[in-house]
Amino acid sequence: xxxxxxxKIPFPPSVGDFYPPDIAGSWITKFxxxxxxxxxxxxxxxxxAYRSPKLVPTRLQWYAExxxxxxxxxxxxxxxxxxGVRFAPYxxxxxxxxxxxxxxxxxxxxQISPMSHIAFPAALAVLTYLIFNYVGIKRFGFWPYVKQQxxxxxxxxxxxxxxxxxxxxxxxxxxxxxxxxxxxANIFAGHIILLIFTLGGFxxxxxxxxxxxxxxxxxxxxxILMTFFELLVAVLQAYVFALLTAVYVQTSLAEDx
Amino acid sequence: MTGDQxxxxxxxxxxxxGWAALGYLLAGMVFWGFVGWLIDHWFHIRGIATAIGxxxxxxxxxxxxxKRFGA
Numbered sequence: 034x035x036x037x038x039x040x041k042i043p044f045p046p047s048v049g050d051f052y053p054p055d056i057a058g059s060w061i062t063k064f065x066x067x068x069x070x071x072x073x074x075x076x077x078x079x080x081x082a083y084r085s086p087k088l089v090p091t092r093l094q095w096y097a098e099x100x101x102x103x104x105x106x107x108x109x110x111x112x113x114x115x116x117g118v119r120f121a122p123y124x125x126x127x128x129x130x131x132x133x134x135x136x137x138x139x140x141x142x143x144q145i146s147p148m149s150h151i152a153f154p155a156a157l158a159v160l161t162y163l164i165f166n167y168v169g170i171k172r173f174g175f176w177p178y179v180k181q182q183x184x185x186x187x188x189x190x191x192x193x194x195x196x197x198x199x200x201x202x203x204x205x206x207x208x209x210x211x212x213x214x215x216x217x218a219n220i221f222a223g224h225i226i227l228l229i230f231t232l233g234g235f236x237x238x239x240x241x242x243x244x245x246x247x248x249x250x251x252x253x254x255x256x257i258l259m260t261f262f263e264l265l266v267a268v269l270q271a272y273v274f275a276l277l278t279a280v281y282v283q284t285s286l287a288e289d290x
Numbered sequence: 291m292t293g294d295q296x297x298x299x300x301x302x303x304x305x306x307x308g309w310a311a312l313g314y315l316l317a318g319m320v321f322w323g324f325v326g327w328l329i330d331h332w333f334h335i336r337g338i339a340t341a342i343g344x345x346x347x348x349x350x351x352x353x354x355x356x357k358r359f360g361a
Contacts, residue, residue, distance in 0.1 A: 112306075185357045195322075195350055203310070203317035211313065280306040 044236045046228035051149055051221070064147040071133045071147075075126065101125050104275060112279040113286065120282060123164070127157065128275040131216065135267035138224055139260060146267075148220040151213065154274075158213035161278045169285030178285070212277055219270050223263040230256035311355045318351030319344050 043050065053063045082097030090098055104125040109117035131148065138146035147153045169178040183200045184193065234252035237245045326343025330336065 185354060188357055192350075192353075195346075196354055198321050199314060199317040199347070199350060199354060202321050203313040207313050207317055211309070276305070277309070 042232055042235050042239065044232045046225055046232060050228060051145065051224070053145065063143075063145065064150055064153070067137050067143060068134065068147050068153065071130060071137070074133055075129045078129075100129065104128050108272075108275050108279050112276065113283045116286070117279065117283075120279065124275045124279055127160075127278060128271050131157070131274050132268060132271035135220055135271055136264070138220060138227075138267065139263055144227075145224060146220045148216055148270075149224050151217045154213040154216040155209075157216075157274070158209040161212060161281060162209045164278070165281040165285045168282055172286055182285075208281060212274065216270050216274055219266055223259075223266055226259050227256060227263065230259060307359050311359070314354045314358075315348060315351035318347030318349075318354070320347070322347030322350065 055062050056066060078093075079097055082091075082093045086094060101121070105118060105121035108128075109121040109124050111117075113120060134148050134153065135146050137143045138149065166178075169182070172178070173181060182204050183197050185196060185200065188196065230252050234249040234256065237249035237252055240246065322343040323340055324343070326339040326341070326346075329339035329343075333339070
């Protein structure tokens, strides 16, 4: 009965909901548009904040400095150590880029994050992969670096053939996969959850049954609650992405594990 | 190790170790489970080698976690 009455409401949500119509040709989609807006916002934020830096910072300058300071001290220096400062600009850009992209999923009228498509987290994971391998190879040379990553210290030689494939799998294959899937799946699932509770509320409201109409209010209340939860997830996942990038760089640079 | 590690750093390292431990366990079970599965197919035995591979992989994963992160 509910299904018949609620025919016009696209419920249940499906993967098709993650493909809004193209804006102009198949290369300009809602996602590419908002990725470019994100890039513009992040650049504009730092350019405006540091246009005329003051010793006593203006409000915008204070925001920019505390964001950069948070990533430099809280992520780069904490994880990588003193030399982590040279990775701080990249980590800050990465953090803000992921954060703003995640938050698009909660902005009314946009309401979908580019990060809910695997391509965007995957591209960022490829960058992380290139960076941590590059800094490791640059520091130790190719074979010493690979040897250091694959051979755990203090292990008898006869067990190494069993362990090396696992080290290879976890360091060089699973790392970029888990990094991208973690971000993608969190944002994707968040979007699905919001769709279910919002649209589900409409489906319940459209039903003839009085009790179902009442429950729709509960559904919408949960949707509002989940929106705040998704805000937390958006910030947390951006932080985790930058943090793990720093951790991978650190393990590449470490002398010994 | 050194005494100058802040609690925040310890927390971050702890989070990393959690992810890495999970990664090693998964890697062990997936890789040696896959090898076992191949053996099953080559010799037409039904699932015994896969089971042994998964258990062996998990054990090796635990061993690797202890070696990499153990005190």
